[in-house]
Amino acid sequence: MTSFTLRSAREILFGSGTRHQLGEQASALGTRALIVCGRGAPRRGDTIAELTESLSDKGVEATLFAEVEAEPSLDTVERGREAFRAGDCDVIVAIGGGSAMDVGKAIGALSGSPEPLSHFFAGAEIPWPGHPVIALPTTSGTGGEVTPNSVLTDTDTGRKASIRGHTLLPEVAIVDPELTLSLPPAQTAWSGVDALTQAIEAYTSTGATVVSDLLALEATTRIAGSLKTAYLSGDDLAAREHMALGSLLAGLALASARLGLVHGLAHPLGALYHIPHGQVCGILLPHVMEFNLESCREKYARLAAEMGIGAEAEALLEWVKNLNGELALTESLADFGLQEDDFDRIIPDALSSGSTKHNPRPVTEQDLRELLAPMT
Numbered sequence: 558m559t560s561f562t563l564r565s566a567r568e569i570l571f572g573s574g575t576r577h578q579l580g581e582q583a584s585a586l587g588t589r590a591l592i593v594c595g596r597g598a599p600r601r602g603d604t605i606a607e608l609t610e611s612l613s614d615k616g617v618e619a620t621l622f623a624e625v626e627a628e629p630s631l632d633t634v635e636r637g638r639e640a641f642r643a644g645d646c647d648v649i650v651a652i653g654g655g656s657a658m659d660v661g662k663a664i665g666a667l668s669g670s671p672e673p674l675s676h677f678f679a680g681a682e683i684p685w686p687g688h689p690v691i692a693l694p695t696t697s698g699t700g701g702e703v704t705p706n707s708v709l710t711d712t713d714t715g716r717k718a719s720i721r722g723h724t725l726l727p728e729v730a731i732v733d734p735e736l737t738l739s740l741p742p743a744q745t746a747w748s749g750v751d752a753l754t755q756a757i758e759a760y761t762s763t764g765a766t767v768v769s770d771l772l773a774l775e776a777t778t779r780i781a782g783s784l785k786t787a788y789l790s791g792d793d794l795a796a797r798e799h800m801a802l803g804s805l806l807a808g809l810a811l812a813s814a815r816l817g818l819v820h821g822l823a824h825p826l827g828a829l830y831h832i833p834h835g836q837v838c839g840i841l842l843p844h845v846m847e848f849n850l851e852s853c854r855e856k857y858a859r860l861a862a863e864m865g866i867g868a869e870a871e872a873l874l875e876w877v878k879n880l881n882g883e884l885a886l887t888e889s890l891a892d893f894g895l896q897e898d899d900f901d902r903i904i905p906d907a908l909s910s911g912s913t914k915h916n917p918r919p920v921t922e923q924d925l926r927e928l929l930a931p932m933t
């Protein structure tokens with residue numbers, strides 16, 4: 558029996574120049590937009606000015622909320638909800654990497670709710686409906702423009718986790734590869750490795766379906782074939798297009814299939830040691846793939862064949878092991894301070910993660926101790 562659920566933004570616009578359709582899309586959804594972006598975004602290039610103009614051309618007023626930080630906190634979302642209400646806004650435009658989209662989606666989903674954000678972070682159901690979100694990614698990484706979750710950090714407890722629900726799905730995703738052309742090499746590498754990890758984990762997840770497999774397979778080959786070029790030659794539009802499409806397809810795959818142990822560990826490790834998400838994914842990926850090898854031999858071999866690097870699962874493993882070095886990424890968690898004394902804080906969070914629960918090989922506490930110990 559075949560059965561599956563497919564989740565996505567209501568509408569996806571992909572291609573160079575699609576950002577110019579923002580005003581038209583927004584005007585169909587509201588009259589006052591809250592633009593949610595990172596702190597430095599208004600000073601970097603003219604993208605925010607260009608988008609604001611696209612909105613005003615179609616009669617949509619814009620209020621700027623340029624307060625999103627890396628690993629965004631619950632407090633940032635609370636301030637964004639206040640800005641949304643104070644500006645009498647009715648639509649959100651989230652522009653940036655995963656953090657800006659996570660904050661924008663959380664503001665949109667919860668802007669009508671009186672409860673504090675901590676209520677939902679503790680697990681309360683996200684109400685329906687929220688306010689519509691238009692998401693424009695400027696990195697090829699999280700696929701957050703089409704996923705029903707928002708990763709946030711409670712700075713009081715240090716806990717980093719997702720809130721999740723279909724209200725968090727953006728109304729419109731506008732994926733314009735030209736928005737990624739100015740992304741510096743290090744961020745291109747981090748976000749690209751995140752997208753690659755998501756494609757591989759969605760492909761091998763216990764939640765994988767016939768449709769998510771199609772998406773994840775295409776995502777993996779596109780990302781694997783273009784990541785190094787995008788890293789070395791950031792202005793190569795063809796490579797940027799492959800990366801943007803690959804990360805979008807990986808986002809669509811994981812929105813339905815979920816992920817695996819890399820992401821289960823990445824949240825507690827990232828929160829504790831303040832490691833960029835893609836960086837921690839890159840370090841963990843070869844180790845987790847080795848751990849999963851016997852459960853995924855056939856699918857790893859299929860990926861290797863599609864990528865044109867060999868016919869065996871080991872060929873993919875070898876390729877992934879070399880990737881961090883080729884992208885000049887740190888290869889050791891010890892460099893970020895991983896120590897055995899912290900295992901009791903990391904492991905329970907990793908085991909309770911929905912991503913870990915979808916890992917193709919079941920994971921025990923002892924498995925995680927053995928996996929992490931050589932990395933201290």
Ligand SMILES: [Fe+2]
Nearest residue numbers: 699751755820
């Ligand atoms: Fe990720």
